[in-house]
Structure formats: structure tokens, C-alpha cells
Amino acid sequence: MHKRFVSIWFPYLVTDWMARQQAELKDIPFILYAPERGRMVVKSVSQSAHAKGILPEMVVADCRAIFPDLKVIEYPVGKSEQLLVALASWCIRFTPNTATDLPDGIVLDCSGCTHLWRGDNSYVEHIMGRMEGFGYHVRAAMADTMAAAWALSHFGQRQTIVPPGKQLTALLDLPSAALRLEQATTDRLEKLGLNTIRQFAHLPRPALRKRFGVELLTRIDQVSGYEMEPLKLVQTPKLYQERLPCLEPICTAKGIEIGLERLLNLLCERLSAEGLGLRTATLRCHRMDGDVQEVHIGTSLPTRNPSHLKKLFELKTGQLQPNLGFELFELEAMKVEPIAFDQTMIWNENNTTNTNPVAELIDKIIGKRGEHVVQRYFPAEHNWPERSYQINRSINAVKETEWRTDLPRPIHLLKRPVLIEITVPLPDYPPLLFRFNGKIHPIKKADGPERIEQEWWLEEGEFRDYYCVEDDQGKRYWIFRSGHYDGGQPRWYIHGFFA
Secondary structure: OOOEEEEOOOOHHHHHHHHOOHHHHOOEEEEEEEEOOEEEEEEEEEHHHHOOOOOOOEEHHHHHHHOOOEEEEEEEEEEHHHHHHHHHHHEEEEEEEEOEEEEOOEEEEEEOOOOHHHOOOHHHHHHHHHHHOOOOOOOOEOOOOOHHHHHHHHHHOOEEOOOOOOOOHOOOOEEHHHOOOHHHHHHHHHHHOOOOOHHHOOOOOHHHHHHHHHHHHHEEEHHOOOOOOOEEEEEOOOOOOEEEEEEEEEEOOOHHHHHHHHHHHHHHHHHHHOOOEEEEEEEEEEEEOOOEEEEEEEEEEEEOHHHHHHHHHOOOHHHHOOOOEEEEEEEEEEEEEOOOOOOHHHHHHOOOOOHHHHHHHHHHHHHHHHHHHOOOOEEEEOHHHOEEEEEEOOOOOEEEOOOOOOOOOOOOEEEEEEEEEEEEEOOOOOOEEEEOOOEEEEEEEEEEEEEEEEOOOOOOOOOEEEEEEEEEHHHHEEEEOOOOOOOOOOOEEEEEEOO
16 A cells, blocks of 8 residues: 655644634734743744744743734643544544654554545645634645655645655755754855755765765655654554545434444454454444543354344444544454354254255355355265366265275365476385475375275276375375386375364
């Protein structure tokens, strides 16, 4: 899957939040300060204060000199981290992989998600529109790497979408600070007149390393995608979870039912592929206003029957209150267990119970996967291994003879024997080793030979001397020598594998 990242920057994060809490702050310049080394230092500024030339890390006294009517408020410690975690958690409705980017941003790994919003542009526009509706000033960018998305969200346009593979080209006209370099490295670049990334991005790497150290090359590689950056996700991805974003808010019971049915089908299909069944599950419905409602169910036995699970959920979905509507549904299997089936009824010809459910099951399997995936084998009265069984697709058929159990037979018999190379000490002795599929198998144990001849009335040919052998890994094989040593070099074959 092609990786895509969205970097969202909130240039006035805490002041925007403060303005939401106190309506009178929306139209006046104000700053948030905190004591630092005996001075009152600005930690966050409002947009109107920033427009008057007031910047973070300035001293409050200098700010008052610029604008005497400036309102000064104490900075709420830890509020920035708290807001970012809340915003990143809220963005899980757009992608399951969200992370904070301290001190004033979040990062979304949106790989494989944007098509649900009709493309990259619509995806980013929708997120920005919702954030601005909450009262935040937002800048965002999407690119193949987190580093490129960060650079463009902080130093590019209000909204930037970088085509796949063009992330370094999109950054060439940005200042060197867009690479998140140490201030000392940025100052050194500017002293040499290297003010934009274009001026040094394609210079020889040994020269850059010698003059500016490894950090500059690392940042360029992160932008280009040659070096990945780990994301510290706000929520660990759930092992068995399916998500269904909605282009339009879902307000009706029928809409919730359709969404639940789709999620159950996806989850049960995945559980079926892994041989598991569901014991407890949770349906989470994310509402437009940020509220999350949950419905829980449990089963007495592990199951992956969508119809049965849907009926259990429908007993509780009436408790949901859509109000403005749900925009995301999440279905998580909280507890799963292996399912052990008793399939003896398929093979017990004397069973008088109703076989219709089994027949319907087989029909569904064949309809989904094709006829070749379901086979039923009956014994045939022939000694030659290739003719010792027959295929019968009828579930009601009864075998006419019993399987031979007096001599060992492999659980997996090849349709055609495969030629192998062997080393044998003496004629009519079992081999010491054999080569199969390019690998040498030393033989530790051997049993045989068992001579099997063809039915002369069906076909003429050489007899076979079969051996059950075990290699040094404990794996057992059914091999044979075709013919005898008199008059030439007989050939050896592998014909089956034991459990």
C-alpha cells in the first residue's frame, strides 16, 4: 500500500481553545504567558496579537510596549498536550493511525483511506472544515512522507496536496527551517547563503556531511522517503476491528442496520479465514458532535454467523441516539476463540441425521471458492496407489469397501510420483539420503520394502518397492524404487507425505 501522511498544524492552538471558552476574547489581542527563569515569557499568542508583531518566546514587558492594551492571561500548563491528544483521538474517524506532533500539531497516516472521501483534496478539505468549525485556525498538507507533510503545513500554503513521489520537489523553495534542523545548523546554512532547500538538497552528500553533520542528510532522507519516522499512535490498532466511515451522517435505524450488517460481514469473513469465532464484540458509533456511543454483545459459544450476531446487536441498537447523525461506525471483536467443528457426520455413511445443513454448507463453499476446494474420497479395490481411491461428490454416497489399514499409507498422496536423486549403500537396501526440490534429506529411519505391482489386466509396467523413510527433521516420506537393479540403473521417486 502506498503511504500517505497528513500533517495538521494549529498555529494558535491554546489561544483558539481559550477563545472558545471565553467569548469576549475572540475579538481582542491576547497572549498566554508562563514564568521562565525569573521572566514572564509568552507561550501562545492569539491571531490578532500575532498580527501586531507579537511572537511566542517574547518577554511580556516587550509585548506590552508594542501594544499596551494587550490582554495577558496565565498559560494553562499541559493544555497543549491534552488538546492534541483529544484532537488526534477525534481524527480516528478518518484513519485508525493518528499521532500527536508536539507542541502544536497532529499527524495522520491516511494510507488507503482517502478514497472513502472521494480523493486526497476532499479528504483534507473535510478534516480542515471540521477543525475550523470547532474554532481552530488550521493549516494542513498531504505527502508521501511525514517530514514533507510537516514542512508544507508549516511553511507552505494553507492547504497543500503533494502528488505521489514529488515530495522533495515540492519543498525546494522552502527555507531550511522546514527540515526541522537544529537552530545551529540553520544558522550555519544561512551564513553560507544557503537559504532555501533547493540550494543544497542536491549537493554532494560527503560535502554536506563534512560541513553540517549527519542531521542534515537524515532530514533530507526523511523528506525523500529513504528513512522512515515512527509514529507514536494515540491508540494502539485493534487486532480485530472493522471501520465504516459515512459520507453523509446516518440518522435512521435502517441506516444503522445497513452499516452494522456490512461490518459484521467483513469481520466474520476475517474470523472465518483464521478459524476463529467471536465471543464478545463492541459497536462504536461516532456522532457528528464528537460523542461516541457503544453497544456490547456476548455469546455463549464462539460464532462467526453474521445473521445471529446481527440479531443480538439489534436487541440493543434501539438505545442509540443519532441526533445530528453518526459519521463513523467501528465494530471490534473484543474476545475471540478458535472454533472446533465436529465434521464426522460428513464421513459417517450410517448417520441418519438430517444432512441438509451440511449440504447447504458445502454448496456455499463451492459457490464461493469453486468445485475444486471440496473433495470426498472413497477407497477403490486396487493395489496400485494411483488407482486406490476415487472421488465422489455426493454427500449421501456409501462406500463399497473399507480403507486398507494393515499397511501404512501417506496422508498426502501425489497425483504423479516425483523423480528424486538418492544415495543407496547396496542394491535392495533403503537409501541413505535423497535430494528433493533442491534440498538433501539424510535418512535416519526406514521401513520396507513393500512391493506393489500393477494389475496385469489393466496396464503393464515395472513393479515398485516402497519404503517409509524419516529424515533428520522427523519428517516422513513414502518413496519407491521403480524396477530392480538387474540390467541398469533403476529410478527412485517420492510419492507421498505422512502427517
